[in-house]
Amino acid sequence: MLVPASVADYRLLAQRRLPRPFFDYIDGGAYGELTLKANQADLDALKLHQRVLRGASNIDTTTTVLGQKLAQPVILAPVGLAGLYARRGEVQAARAAAAAGVPFCLSTVSICSIEEVSAAGTAPFWFQLYVIRDRGYAKELLVRAQAAGCTTLVFTVDLPVFATRYRDVRNGMTGGASALGRLAKLWEIVRHAGWLLDVPLGGKPLTFGNLAQAVPSARSLEAMKVWVDAQFDPGVTWHDLGWVREHWNGPIVIKGVLDADDARAAADVGASAVVVSNHGGRQLDGAPSAISVLPRIAEAVGDRLEILMDGGVRSGQDVAKALAQGARAVMLGRAWAYGLAARGEAGVAEVLALLKRELEVTMTLLGIERVGELGGDAIDRW
Numbered sequence: 001m002l003v004p005a006s007v008a009d010y011r012l013l014a015q016r017r018l019p020r021p022f023f024d025y026i027d028g029g030a031y032g033e034l035t036l037k038a039n040q041a042d043l044d045a046l047k048l049h050q051r052v053l054r055g056a057s058n059i060d061t062t063t064t065v066l067g068q069k070l071a072q073p074v075i076l077a078p079v080g081l082a083g084l085y086a087r088r089g090e091v092q093a094a095r096a097a098a099a100a101g102v103p104f105c106l107s108t109v110s111i112c113s114i115e116e117v118s119a120a121g122t123a124p125f126w127f128q129l130y131v132i133r134d135r136g137y138a139k140e141l142l143v144r145a146q147a148a149g150c151t152t153l154v155f156t157v158d159l160p161v162f163a164t165r166y167r168d169v170r171n172g173m174t175g176g177a178s179a180l181g182r183l184a185k186l187w188e189i190v191r192h193a194g195w196l197l198d199v200p201l202g203g204k205p206l207t208f209g210n211l212a213q214a215v216p217s218a219r220s221l222e223a224m225k226v227w228v229d230a231q232f233d234p235g236v237t238w239h240d241l242g243w244v245r246e247h248w249n250g251p252i253v254i255k256g257v258l259d260a261d262d263a264r265a266a267a268d269v270g271a272s273a274v275v276v277s278n279h280g281g282r283q284l285d286g287a288p289s290a291i292s293v294l295p296r297i298a299e300a301v302g303d304r305l306e307i308l309m310d311g312g313v314r315s316g317q318d319v320a321k322a323l324a325q326g327a328r329a330v331m332l333g334r335a336w337a338y339g340l341a342a343r344g345e346a347g348v349a350e351v352l353a354l355l356k357r358e359l360e361v362t363m364t365l366l367g368i369e370r371v372g373e374l375g376g377d378a379i380d381r382w
């Protein structure tokens with residue numbers, strides 16, 4: 001039995017526990033997965049600057065993001081369909097995040113509804129909204145999120161269309177599977193008995209909690225894709241942000257920015273933060289890694305809004321590198337999804353604890369006591 005020591009180990013456990021189509025849905029990226037790979041490879045390529053004998057004995061990983069205190073500079077990114085990876089997965093993840101003192105962001109396309117996560121009595125959580133055509137529906141979601149006590153709105157702007165993920169097509173996740181393909185999917189489900197008992201048999205109802213009227217079933221991605229194709233609006237512009245601002249009474253985070261001018265536009269429309277992100281390599285394949293464009297965006301707008309970053313973060317060392325390159329905090333996507341799929345709430349808690357420990361050790365070895373001191377000097381540029 002594998003005793004997980006790293007996020008990579010939780011990924012392996014998730015792979016064992018989930019039917020292949022669901023594991024691939026989490027793990028995969030768009031088209032040739034070039035950007036997916038670049039996110040991690042470019043983080044790996046950065047070298048940390050070891051310093052010694054600097055008396056770093058009081059390591060403090062706490063920080064603030066949008067006025068909220070965090071135990072470490074980490075936020076759980078919106079991850080759709082989490083309730084398919086473990087029973088009532090969003091509630092489990094929100095609980096783990098609250099216990100660890102970091103924010104949880106609920107996806108528009110979650111299995112658990114805004115109200116179910118709120119009723120679980122976790123700390124105030126964040127809510128993520130996609131750009132959707134039906135403004136009445138979008139408004140209703142914003143009203144529900146605010147009524148549930150969500151503090152911060154994450155407005156995701158890098159999914160005006162759904163990019164193709166070859167793994168999902170091959171696995172029949174987006175429809176069009178042959179009879180043989182459907183049989184293969186069924187076999188994958190049946191042979192993962194632990195997951196079968198936990199989720200399809202024990203985790204009902206398996207619907208999109210926030211979109212129950214619009215998308216009746218969460219059993220295949222096909223229904224969601226049809227909804228996305230009909231609802232996601234590639235015609236949206238920065239002017240439409242005014243509408244969001246009008247209906248949200250709190251900080252707005254624009255997620256999915258890779259360009260300095262776009263980051264300036266986000267500041268101009270009154271956003272409080274941007275997430276430098278390529279959607280974890282799931283959208284524009286061939287786009288640069290998030291970590292590689294982070295410094296230029298931090299340089300351009302770091303004095304006007306808070307800079308968050310996601311994509312490829314799998315360790316406390318990665319967190320340190322992102323902060324050194326200009327992020328105030330990172331969002332974790334797959335890292336928490338693997339933890340959840342592997343071991344539910346405990347898995348998310350363990351992933352958060354191990355990242356914190358890794359960050360503490362890394363800061364000690366860098367000779368840095370506070371996360372705010374993680375700057376350009378923490379990167380070895382030789």
Ligand SMILES: Cc1cc2nc3c(=O)[nH]c(=O)nc-3n(C[C@H](O)[C@H](O)[C@H](O)COP(=O)(O)O)c2cc1C
Pocket residue numbers: 025026027039077078079080081107108109128156255277278279280281282310311312313331332333334335337
């Ligand atoms: C399975 C999965 C589902 C996701 N669903 C959403 C979503 O519903 N909304 C959103 O804004 N981003 C979504 N993302 C993107 C994440 O919020 C985040 O940007 C990305 O996962 C970061 O990269 P990482 O997975 O390498 O950490 C999803 C990512 C994954 C892996």
